[in-house]
Amino acid sequence: MTTAAKTATTAWGFRTRFRRGAFGWKGTQLAIGRINEALTEIRAVARHDTACAAEGAVLLLEKLSPALCQIDSSSGALGNATYAAVQELAPLISHAPVSTKVRQQWLDRLFEAIQEDDPPYIESLGDHWGDLCATKELASAWADQLLPTLKNVLRERKRGTYAFFSGTTLCYSALFKAERHDQLLELLEMDPHPIWPYLVWGAKALATRGQIDQAIAYLRERAGSTTSETSIARFAEEELLKAGRRAEAFNQYALLANQANTHIATFRAVAKKYPELAKDKLLNHLIASTPGEPGKWFATTKTLKLFEQATRLAWASPCDPKTLNRAARDHLKMQPDFAMQCALASLHWMSMGHGYELTGMDVQDAHRMAIEAASLTQQNEQAHATIAQVFTPDRPMSVWMKRSLGLVP
Known part of the structure; x- marks a missing residue:
């Protein structure tokens, strides 16, 4: 049975859910749910028939924009969901x-x-058009189909006229797949102000020839000030890793290329790419890359159970007292010495005026856990000496903290 015949007998459940204008202005969450359901349905078919699943993927991609066109997409959530769907479905179609x-x-x-x-x-x-073509011959045919329009657009842009062609990236991707790299670079030279999604294809062409340093320099020279250093770092790291130049990739680009919303997420992203590095050495490198802010890596170090290093970080620079209190509470029984240091550091940074939206309860919790942990480790004298320093008059928040503990009226 042909792919078309198989598809005709496949009753895709998502087909009727993605009618044109199927979702209203506030339909973001419903649409995201429907997209996830459709992806689940396609994955299930892919387990036993990849060609049929790929046909379903094409059908879903056809229906997405018409179905979602009336939704308020200003939050960005729907854009993220559709982008993720494209990234999942494109390889399925390419390899069918x-x-x-x-x-x-x-x-x-x-x-x-x-x-x-x-x-x-x-x-x-x-971005996936060349791969969707699957063969160099088909990619080359598509490039030939798209080239006349793209050249006309580039000529208009060179004259200073605004011109846009939705097939521009498709053409560059097809040329790259067809290994027509010189032609790709010539086209980019015609564009006076190529944007990143176009320019990166030129860099990829250079990198494919083994000219990785030239590719990175090409991006730096032509990308302009509107392109983030992060984008360049990600490209550079990826190409250096492909070439086996792992030390250069790590030392020059790893931190910026893998920057995440939290320090622990950044650590995990870098560790995944560089499994040959011991976690303590990797962490030391990351800490050294953010001079003056070692305390911000405390939570990461604690999560990795590097308690001695975490203790040093807790005292090295301002660390969030609430984070320190949570660490003290979580480790009070199993790591009482670490818990004591966290609680004392919390009191120290609170007394110096660090922390956000602190209350008297935060002070009481830190003080109680410091005393309790000190008792468990027979370090009462050290704990009380540190607490006494916290309450000295030269500390900006010492009076407030003493009031919170009921030590002054």
């Missing part, structure tokens, strides 16, 4: 074992969907 005729039909349908993509929910599909 189908004939050139079927693949060409898919590409025609997807190209039409990209032309009608408003708002642009599937525009990132263009």
Whole structure:
């Protein structure tokens, strides 16, 4: 049975849920749920029939923008969901074992969907166009199809006229897949102000030739001030890792390329790419890369159970007292010495005026846990000496803390 015949017999449940304008202005969460349901359905089919699943993927991508066009997408959540869907579905389509005729039909349908993509929910599909073609021959044919329009647009841009072509990224991706790298670079030279999604294809072409340093320099020279250093770092790290230049990738780009919302997430991202590095050495490198702020790595070090190092960080620079209190509470029984140091450090930084939205309860918790941990470790004298220093008059918050503990009226 052909792929088309199989698809005709596949009753895709998501088909009716993604009618044009199916979701209203406030339909973000419902739409995200429907997208996840559709992906689950396609994954289930992919376990036993990848070609049929790929046809379902094409169908879903066709239906996304028309179905979502009326939703308020200002929160960004829907954009993230559709982007993730494209990243998952594109490889499924690329690797599907189908004939050139079927693949060409898919590409025609997807190209039409990209032309009608408003708002642009599937525009990132263009980055995968060369892979979607699967072969150099088909990619080259698509490049030839797209080139006349792209050249006209670039000529207009060179004259200073605003011009846009939704097939630009598709053309660059197809040229790259077809290994027509010189032509790709020539086109980019025609563009007076290429944006990052276009320019990166030129850098990829150079890197593919083994000219990685030139590729990085190419991006730095042409990207302009509007391109973030993070984007360049991610490209540079990826290409250096592919070339086996791991030390350079790590020393020059790893921290910036893997920057996450939290320090522990950053550590995990870097550790995943560089498993050859011991976690304590990796952590030392990351701490050294943020001079003057070692305390911000306390939670990461504690999570990794590097308690001696975490203790040093707790005292090295301002550390959030609430974070220190939680660490003291969580480790009071199993690591009482560490818990005592956390509680004392919490009192210390509170007395110096550090911390946000602190209350008397925070002071009481830190004081209680310090005394309790000191008793468990027979370090009462040391704990009381440190607490006495916390309450000296030269500390900006010492009076407030003493009042919180009922030590002064």
